[in-house]
Amino acid sequence: MMNIPFGDAKRQYDAMREELDAAMREVFESGWFILGEQTRRFEEEFAQFCGATYAVGVASGTEAIRLALLASGITAGDEVITVSNTCVPTVAAISAIDAIPVFADIDEQTFTMDPTQLEARISPKTRAIIPVHLYGQCTDMIPLLEIARAHKLLIIEDCAQAHGAMYHGRMAGTMGDAAAFSFYPSKNLGAFGDAGMVITNQEQIARNAKLLRNYGQEMRYIHRIKGYNSRIDELQAAVLHVKLPHLNAWNARRREIALQYHAAFESRGIRCPLEAVGREHVYHLYVLRVPQRDRFQVLLHTKGIQSLIHYPVPVHWQEAYAECRSQGACLPVTERGASEILSIPIFPELTDAEIEYIIQTVIETYEDVS
Numbered sequence: 428m429m430n431i432p433f434g435d436a437k438r439q440y441d442a443m444r445e446e447l448d449a450a451m452r453e454v455f456e457s458g459w460f461i462l463g464e465q466t467r468r469f470e471e472e473f474a475q476f477c478g479a480t481y482a483v484g485v486a487s488g489t490e491a492i493r494l495a496l497l498a499s500g501i502t503a504g505d506e507v508i509t510v511s512n513t514c515v516p517t518v519a520a521i522s523a524i525d526a527i528p529v530f531a532d533i534d535e536q537t538f539t540m541d542p543t544q545l546e547a548r549i550s551p552k553t554r555a556i557i558p559v560h561l562y563g564q565c566t567d568m569i570p571l572l573e574i575a576r577a578h579k580l581l582i583i584e585d586c587a588q589a590h591g592a593m594y595h596g597r598m599a600g601t602m603g604d605a606a607a608f609s610f611y612p613s614k615n616l617g618a619f620g621d622a623g624m625v626i627t628n629q630e631q632i633a634r635n636a637k638l639l640r641n642y643g644q645e646m647r648y649i650h651r652i653k654g655y656n657s658r659i660d661e662l663q664a665a666v667l668h669v670k671l672p673h674l675n676a677w678n679a680r681r682r683e684i685a686l687q688y689h690a691a692f693e694s695r696g697i698r699c700p701l702e703a704v705g706r707e708h709v710y711h712l713y714v715l716r717v718p719q720r721d722r723f724q725v726l727l728h729t730k731g732i733q734s735l736i737h738y739p740v741p742v743h744w745q746e747a748y749a750e751c752r753s754q755g756a757c758l759p760v761t762e763r764g765a766s767e768i769l770s771i772p773i774f775p776e777l778t779d780a781e782i783e784y785i786i787q788t789v790i791e792t793y794e795d796v797s
């Protein structure tokens with residue numbers, strides 16, 4: 428029996444140890460740890476990778492969403508439409524500025540925001556939409572952009588799971604007014620701690636985000652607005668600079684593994700994730716939908732395969748968001764999906780033998796529970 432973890436940051440470190448150690452040592456020896464040359468260079472490289480004009484390094488993905496909202500002029504009492512089947516931080520960033528999260532249901536096939544459910548959730552207080560490019564696949568942005576334009580709403584893309592994902596030739600994060608990325612260690616591009624990035628083509632948003640992350644400070648001791656301390660570390664920027672050139676190859680490897688899974692599972696009737704036409708999925712997660720999910724998961728674990736659920740409890744069911752619970756009536760697809768989804772390991776360093784073991788074991792377990 429094999430033992431396969433859900434993710435393994437150590438394998439990636441081992442493969443690039445010398446380069447990473449040298450980059451970190453360079454920071455230690457420079458004696459400069461906050462907002463310096465490493466940050467400036469990585470911001471420039473990441474903006475270029477995405478095809479955006481501006482990139483602003485911040486403390487985390489959650490902070491990237493929060494600062495992007497604030498930098499775009501969203502304030503307390505504004506309604507922001509997003510989805511309920513997301514990582515809680517998407518919504519935490521909205522509530523952190525006392526804006527009001529409103530949930531639109533998701534599309535049955537892609538698990539991303541269903542644009543046809545959007546218009547009914549718009550009120551006179553709605554100011555912005557946060558589509559979450561969940562699991563590594565872009566939301567259907569063309570209809571969404573049209574609705575946003577018609578109602579004069581801002582779009583902040585949550586790209587925490589979608590570094591390098593494409594939508595009809597456009598890069599995730601470049602379709603809305605601004606976008607937020609997370610470099611949490613397990614993301615497709617991960618730091619050695621917390622880090623995040625706001626990208627935008629709008630100078631005003633970039634300028635505001637830069638002020639907000641650094642106590643509202645324009646130059647030393649001159650504070651133009653009330654701000655925060657929410658900066659990316661030089662150390663994380665140095666690590667991410669080393670890793671960024673590998674991102675395309677890592678995403679390609681994830682896609683290759685997904686293709687193997689798909690080919691093996693689909694013919695057995697196992698419900699695989701769908702890559703919608705015109706979208707290039709980067710498979711941050713590979714999410715199956717299985718009957719008797721909880722039993723399925725226990726069986727997989729006894730056979731040495733770690734799996735996770737993204738996410739077992741939609742945000743509107745969380746105790747912290749009890750005030751949102753009544754919105755569940757509008758979210759039938761979200762509620763149904765939460766009991767079926769299961770994420771199996773997909774990361775670039777999986778070996779071919781491990782992939783084969785996962786395929787055989789998932790098929791065998793599926794037959795057991797069916």
Ligand SMILES: *Cc1c(COP(=O)(O)O)cnc(C)c1O
Pocket residue numbers: 487488489490513514516517559561585587588609610611621622623
């Ligand atoms: C990881 C994640 C975040 C939050 O990022 P942090 O860097 O952990 O703050 C936000 N949204 C989604 C969809 C995520 O997956």
